Amino acid sequence: MASPVSVSDVLIVGGGLMGTSAALFLRQRGRSVTLLESDLVGRQASGTNFGNVRRQGRPIHQLPLANRALAIWRRANELLGADVEYLQSGHIRVCYRERPENIAKMEEYAAEARHVGLDLELLTGNALRDRFPFFGPDVLAGSYSAMDGHANPRLTAPAFARAAQRAGAQVFENTRIIHAAKQGTDFVVTAEDGRSFRAPILLITAGAWGNKLSQQFGEPVPITPRGPNMSVTEPVPYAIAPAVGVMTPVEEETVYFRQVARGNIILGGSTRGPAHPDQYRAYVLPQNTMKQLKQIRRLAPALANLNIIRVWTGIEGYLPDSMPVMGRSATTSGLFYAFGFSGSGFQIGPGVGETMAELIDTGTTAIDLSHYDIARFQKAES
Amino acid sequence: MADREVTPRVVVVGAGPAGVRAAQTLLEAGIRPVVIDEAARAGGQIYRRQPANFRRTHQELYGTEAARAQAVHDGFDAIAVAVDYRPDTLVWNIADGQVWTASEQGYATLPYDALILCTGATDRLMPVKGWHYAGAYSLGAAQVALKAQACAIGANVVFMGSGPLLYLVASQYVKAGAKVAAVLDTSPFSNRLRAAVDLIAQPGILADGVALTRALAKAGVPVLTGVTPLEIIGDAENGVNGVRVRLANGTEREFAADAVALGYHLRPETQLADLARCEFAFDAKTRQWLPKRDLDGRASVAGVYLAGDGARILGARSAEVSGRLAALAALADLGRPVDPLTVTHLRRQVASYARFARGLATAFPWPHEQAANLPDEAIVCRCEAVTAGDLRRVVNETGAKEANRAKAFSRVGMGRCQGRYCGHAGAEVIAACANIPVEQVGRLRGQAPVKPLPVAIAPEGEE
Incomplete structure (x- = not known):
């Protein structure tokens, strides 16, 4: 087998808002990061959604995550070195x-x-x-x-990706991952063109494509693609x-x-x-x-x-209960998920990235992820 | 006409020379087509008709093309009641075998078995500093003003750009009594000599073109070739004051004018082919993406046919032929008998026009190198007021080298024209800035609606 293109602490598959923001926050925590995107960063759900930076209407249990995201939105231009047209205009x-x-x-x-x-x-x-x-x-x-408002989705995830790159993350676009497995202590993911990437931690933030990877770890989820x-x-x-x-x-x-x-x-x-x-x-x-x-x-x-x-x-991934899959894998240690945000991911996106970076780096987070456990779908089937 | 069939349903979009001949051909075969046209009266752009109460003759309006214009108008008038004619109607989207129309009456859907797109062309434009000032028009607009409303765009007009239309419209202005300050052609005269080998394919059109140039000279209009446009001089308050150019000999010169007509030949209106999901291919000769089609006009999508300048810029005469050819292709595909000799004959004519068009592309090339030299402050996208510098900054700072990506980051092509007027130039600016071939930049994806659509729109017959 060919030697991997990159070896890093964390591999992220999926360059939407969740993956790009997780990449930036992991770099800020000193972890080396490789981000793989099948197309161009932020092209699908993250780039084509409405752009609501809206907390109200979310489930009450999600508000701490939304508040965490709001704090990032408020300093987004400074954090990213780019104007994402965030307006806290209500x-x-x-x-x-x-x-x-x-x-x-x-x-x-x-x-x-x-x-x-x-x-x-x-x-x-x-x-x-x-x-x-x-x-x-x-x-x-x-x-x-x-305190809610809106921002420009076309600009946001790419700005996070560029900021992550400046902070040292490696970003590979046009890299379609078709296979992912754990070999020993490392995950090895392989692209359509044969390139492979290696890391002891794998974060899947692949939106509507998330199930294609999670099922390779015995965790299929009933995700439905829809277009806003x-x-x-x-x-x-x-x-x-x-x-x-x-x-x-x-x-x-x-x-x-x-x-x-x-x-x-x-x-x-x-x-x-x-x-x-x-x-x-x-x-x-x-x-x-x-x-x-x-x-x-x-x-x-x-x-x-x-x-x-x-x-x-664009292409969004919807789950039956409209809640995302977010947190640890139930089958594989070192594997994490954040996908299937069901048309409601934009506002919380940066908060998701920061929370996943915290969870991966420290092993814990104060944000309640119990509603987003991937195991809920396996339980339902058995 | 009740004996004529409405099934299979054939929809013709556009009632210019291609659409009119396609409709006639279908009618002759016993099929009653639907003919949808954005204009109030059939004729298209080149043979655009004046409002009903205007009284100029065909000779006054169309000059050397009067007989052809008359034939297309008469041809359509003779079938207008026999076809299902829907003037003042926009096809704004195509999906799942249906066209979506919009008119004063509201929106409607129309399923089709065959769809013949005869969508025509608009000006191909290269930005120049100052082209957003009031008084800067496209050549086509300058011609529409004259044909439809008997108005000139100014009292002292510069024609700047390249292509046959530059000379045609300038001479029409002279004939109408307007003052033409200068005709400034970016193509070097030597190109015409190199193009002669292909231009000779249509000696009649060539002779007409030469006659136009002579007429301009005779009228005392300065006609300069090998010119590089530098700036349209003016200000936001008063609009255009003149143009500044570099002449072929390297010296700079200004021409006073109160209006400028700009154009670099034409570009096909391909958005409907795009929405119908037709495949496109890059045409290296003219540096643009065009919908793929076979000799008879079949697109890559079954049941969709492309004819006239909406598919390739081959001119109005060719459009009449390709309109017939596309209709015959549709008829053959619908299982109707089609005379193969007629098809062969028509194909030969189109091939001859295509050779002539190749000659025109040699004689009057798209001056893509101007995009590389545009000053940063020159506006590229007039709808969104995005400058060349803005676009270059996006390319350099974000690495966006693909047309849609650069649009997403810069807004070039995001305005009400959807990049129809700035898309080609924007791609050239990106290619030059990123130092990649323009075909690698790709093309802007077509997005509905083809033209702005009222939020108020309701189904026909409601509200």
């Missing part, structure tokens, strides 16, 4: 008149979140409309988080500060928008599209664009005066 989550029961849910969530460092302000009636006059008549109430449904308008004068989203049990109604400093308004949500991890392609279905625009008009009728100039999507 986030408002609204519900519709036809689901008044959501107000009670918002109140209950706000009461619990307050104990975990997330302050939310509930707004209804004129108080809501005076502050956010763009909402349509169907909007009943909103939960406002002043994204559109962007032409630029108009900057007027809408917060990121805006709808709280609803109906997927089609779940739309969101945010205005970037350049002026364009990014529209996201409604029905997700098909994704093809084997071809590295996902497609926006035109009918989903149409459904999204209809829901956007309901949420903020004034946006109907604009044009969309582009739609896009």
Whole structure:
């Protein structure tokens, strides 16, 4: 067998936001790191998502991780030496008149979140409309988080990768890993073109492709690839500060928008599209664009005066309970996972990287990872 | 017309010379096609018609091409009621065997058995410092102003760039009574001599071209070749004041003007072929990516056909032929009888136009080296106001050398034109900066909608 291209303390497979941020934080802890990316860093879920830096709406148990991530977002430009267009400009989550029961849910969530460092302000009636006059008549109430905001996903994971490289990490793009195994005390992973890489610790952050590797260690997970449904308008004068989203049990109604400093308004949500991890392609279905625009008009009728100039999507990995796989392998010592963030990974991403670096470096973390244990899928099967 | 079949359903996109001839050919074979066109009236860009209440003659509007324009217009008028004609309608996306249209009435879907894309061309543009000032137009826009609205883009106009359209539009301006300050061609005159061996394939068109140049000279218009554009002089307040160029002999010269028409020949509108998932290949002669097609216009995707300048820039005359050829290919693939002699005859004509086009590419090359020399402060992407320096910084600092990657980091090509006007130049700037061949930079992926789409859009017949 050919000698490995690299030998390091930690091998990371998957160059999205989780993998690139873990690489940077592991370097800061003095670990040598090799990061392997099948395509270009941050091209799929990490680069094509909506860009919500949103804590509210996450499960209460996830808020400590989200808070940890927020602290990183707040110093991201300085940490990365690049502008990732992070704006802490607020986030408002609204519900519709036809689901008044959501107000009670918002109140209950706000009461619990307050104990975990997330302050939310509930707004209804004129108080809501005076502050956010763009909402349509169907909007009943909103939960406002002043400390949430948004950032540019296209720039973020690549900026983490460059910062990790400057800190000494080796980054290999266009490196498709097809085989991973533990040989003695080391993991050896092999790329499609025959190159191999070696390290005593392996972190799999391969998003929708995560299962292809975890199953090689006897830990298959039922991951489903989907594509986010994204559109962007032409630029108009900057007027809408917060990121805006709808709280609803109906997927089609779940739309969101945010205005970037350049002026364009990014529209996201409604029905997700098909994704093809084997071809590295996902497609926006035109009918989903149409459904999204209809829901956007309901949420903020004034946006109907604009044009969309582009739609896009990428490949996200969804798990049945919408919770990621994050933490140690249940079968193999030295093996770690952080993938399958189910369309909700962007805000917590840097926190995931920092937490995984801490867990790998020190063997422990204060962040509660019990909800993300990969063993939950094996238990369900047996 | 009830006896004509609507199944199989054949959709023709575009009603220029290629689309009109494709529709005619289908109708002759007993199939009633759907013809979708963005314009209010058929004719395409080259034979664009004036609004219904304008009264100029075909001779006044189209000069040497009057008879051909008349034939295409009359040809379509004769079948307009027989086909399912949808003017003022944009095809904004293609997916799963359906085209998605948008019009004042809303959106609609249309499944097809065969899709003939006759999407035409737009100007190929090379940035120059100052080209974002008011008064800087593309050649095509300068021509549209004249043809459709009987307006000139300025009172004293410089035509700068290269290609046959440069001379055609300049002479149309002269004829219309506008003052043409200069025609500044980046191609050295010697290229035309080298191109003669191919240009002779279409002696008639060649003679027309030579006559245009003579007419300009006769009108006292300075016509200079081998020119290097340096700057469009002007300011944000007042727009264009003139141009500064380096002449073939190395001296710099300024020309006063209140408007500039810019263009370097044409580029096919290939976004729909891209959305239909057709494969593309790099054309080294013209340094651009083009959808693959066979001799008759079959794309790499079954049931999709490409004709006219939307596939290759072979000119309007060739478009009429390739439109017919693509329709015959579709008919043959649908199991209809097609006369093989006709096909052979049409293929021969296209081959001759292709040889002529090769000559034009030799005579009027895309001046890609200008991209390498663009000053950092020159804007490359006008939609997003991204300069050459911004783009070079992204290439140098992030290592992004692939077109879509550089777009993601720099915003070049991210605006409302989606890189249709800056994509080629952006790729050249990246290639020169990274010192790699331009084909390695790749091409911008097509993304719907093809043109801006109203958020207000609803299904036809609703809201």
